Amino acid sequence: MAGIRKAEISDADVVSSLILQTGIRFLPLVFGPQVKLILGRLIKTPGTVFYIDNVYVLEIDEGKVVGAMVAYPGYIIRKRSLKTALVLFEMMGMELIRRIRVFRLVESKNKVNKDEFYISNIAIDSEHRGMGYGTKLLKYSEELAKEHGLGKLSLDVENTNSNAIEFYKRLGYRGTKVKRMYIKGSQFTFVRMQKLLNK
Numbered sequence: 001m002a003g004i005r006k007a008e009i010s011d012a013d014v015v016s017s018l019i020l021q022t023g024i025r026f027l028p029l030v031f032g033p034q035v036k037l038i039l040g041r042l043i044k045t046p047g048t049v050f051y052i053d054n055v056y057v058l059e060i061d062e063g064k065v066v067g068a069m070v071a072y073p074g075y076i077i078r079k080r081s082l083k084t085a086l087v088l089f090e091m092m093g094m095e096l097i098r099r100i101r102v103f104r105l106v107e108s109k110n111k112v113n114k115d116e117f118y119i120s121n122i123a124i125d126s127e128h129r130g131m132g133y134g135t136k137l138l139k140y141s142e143e144l145a146k147e148h149g150l151g152k153l154s155l156d157v158e159n160t161n162s163n164a165i166e167f168y169k170r171l172g173y174r175g176t177k178v179k180r181m182y183i184k185g186s187q188f189t190f191v192r193m194q195k196l197l198n199k
């Protein structure tokens with residue numbers, strides 16, 4: 001039986017590995033080679049956007065975590081940006097300053113409205129894909145959105161990730177805009193996808 005629960009500090013390692021799978025090329029370019037450690041620290045530090053209170057895990061028998069989702073209402077991003085930046089500075093030091101244009105670019109392209117529930121990352125362990133777990137986790141985000149009184153879900157997906165795009169379409173998401181970014185000589189194209197919930 002698969003169940004979904006809020007993440008705990010002890011899940012940080014598995015969750016950071018799963019998050020990494022949502023942007024295998026993109027995330028190391030943005031955060032640098034220490035990306036997994038940095039994600040782990042963000043997950044463990046209260047007040048960051050990646051803190052465990054915004055992370056949900058899917059576990060199967062014997063408590064084995066095989067999926068994770070980072071999701072939150074758009075209005076908390078601004079509240080948590082300072083703490084997130086401070087942790088990044090602690091972890092990256094001057095490297096953060098060198099990469100500040102990259103962070104600013106990503107932030108400006110991925111703006112989320114206050115009235116949207118944003119799915120920042122969702123991943124299922126490669127051994128457990130195609131078993132309906134991703135569907136279960138993504139549908140759970142609809143309950144979370146409703147709990148927060150929000151009627152719109154949004155997310156960003158790389159245009160090369162056709163598997164995920166099909167997955168989102170099947171669950172009622174529609175592409176609303178396309179955003180291009182150049183990071184360290186590589187081009188990334190993201191599709192913003194959204195779903196309106198029935199009131």
Ligand SMILES: CC(C)(COP(=O)(O)OP(=O)(O)OC[C@H]1O[C@@H](n2cnc3c(N)ncnc32)[C@H](O)[C@@H]1OP(=O)(O)O)[C@@H](O)C(=O)NCCC(=O)NCCS
Pocket residue numbers: 021022023121122123124125128129130131132133134135136156157158161163164167170
């Ligand atoms: C996208 C992702 C979360 C979907 O999770 P999932 O558990 O595989 O999804 P589901 O099993 O609920 O549904 C996937 C669909 O693809 C089909 N499928 C079959 N084999 C599959 C496989 N090996 N991998 C993925 N999907 C597969 C499933 O049958 C299902 O189709 P259906 O609804 O018509 O039955 C998962 O593939 C993943 O973690 N990908 C890597 C991370 C990623 O790209 N995240 C999104 C970034 S924005």
